[in-house]
Amino acid sequence: MGEGASIVGLGMTELGRVYGRSPRRLAADAVRRAVADAGLSLPDLDGLLVSHGMGGSPGIELADSLGLRDLRLLTQMNAFGATAGAMVAYAAMSVLSGAATTVACVFADAPLKPRQSAGSAYHRDAPEWYGFGGMTAALGFRSVNAFYALAARRHMERYGTTSEQLGAIAVSTRRWAAMNPLAQMRDPITVEDHQNSRWVAEPLHLLDCCLVSNGAIAVVVTGADRARDLAQPPVHLWGWGQGHPGHRRERGSEFGLRTGAATSGPVAMKMAGVTPDDIDVCQLYDCYTYTVLVSLEDYGFCGKGEGGAFAASGALGPGGSLPTNTGGGQLSGYYMWGMTPLSEAVIQGRGQGGERQADRNDLILVSGNGGILDHHSTLILSPHAKGT
């Protein structure tokens, strides 16, 4: 196993307003598809890592649902939006240590209900509120939108970042989505459309906010030596990292200004033996346009405070110097938490992006972001075996 670990299978269910299937059913479907995609069969799995969103957990009972026997690795993981990267890293370490040989990692969620707005899936409401958490919600913090809006506002106040610069991210992401048949939002938009979209939580417009989707996505990780003989071009894992800043709510806090990417990125890039200049494609967690902007800064793709100008330069879109969120991300593609950037990274790493395939895909950076900028994960992927 000295050659490293690789992603060899990708399974995606129908995504979006997909009703009638529980998270466990969706997860099982995604794992079956990922295993088939790799040219493997379910008994080849000896590890399963499970994660979930808002709509209930598939649980580790998923192994029973799939009829998996004699697993050597089975657990549920949760670092919120950073989980996909954490699962793949754990799977890779398990493969490299010999603890397991072939590990499926799956995320499933079904927060959307028929005849219910997407936003309400992440919105709290109650006639009475209990304790401090209830008080904060009662005062108006009913969804994550308000917390991210505070983060974005702080960045704007400190660095002069503008709403139009955030709009440039919405626009470039939609341009990529237009070329992805799986994307939920494919009609072109302009910065003017972004500016005219209704306020959700100032300074965030509707077009600064991600979608909400039902569905599931799974990947299969195995050793690089085995990966060569399977059905798909392997996507090799060169590095991984995490960062959990533990933002304090007190004077001097860097909340909104600096994220866990500032830790996670250097750890992953050092492991991979690369620098930001080497990265060809980024798949960044984009729960909000702002999250992309601040992540770009913390990874070192531009200076601190320069994320807005960098995005507005056109660097992130088709033909730009740093193709980013080439499947339409979570803003325009589909919202499967950390599996959104990871799935598109696998597609790009295989060279299967079709019309939207990036010209160069030698090194792909994938980010995950969880909580209110509380948790971050990074993966560095490549179609080439590490060290070649």
Added chain:
Amino acid sequence: MDIGILRRDGRTDPFFDGAAADRLVVRRCVPCDRWFAPDQGDCPGCGSTGLEWARASGTATLVAWTVTHAKPREDGAVPPPAYLALVELPEGPWLHARLDGVDPASLREGLPLRAAFEHPAEGESYVLFRPAS
């Protein structure tokens, strides 16, 4: 956005007792002389599990703010926006807070604020922050 009815949960009595008497009560680590938001559990500096309840001055400055807009209702009515913020107490802690009586054009980092206490007919009292001037 209606604030709704606030209830105690066993951890909040000193805070809500304070609010009922127009006092902003937060947590403080005496050995460290370090102040925290009222929902802080232990002192992250010294590990003390015995944070005391302490009255803060009641002034604050604005760190960041948002104006949240609910989706228009089916009849076209637009619910009033809510002004929400992170505010910094002079003692150091940040609170997630709701602003009241603010001129949107005046909002900026560092804007001086003062706690104001609301005493609804039902449920616990709560604190809003208003411009200090």
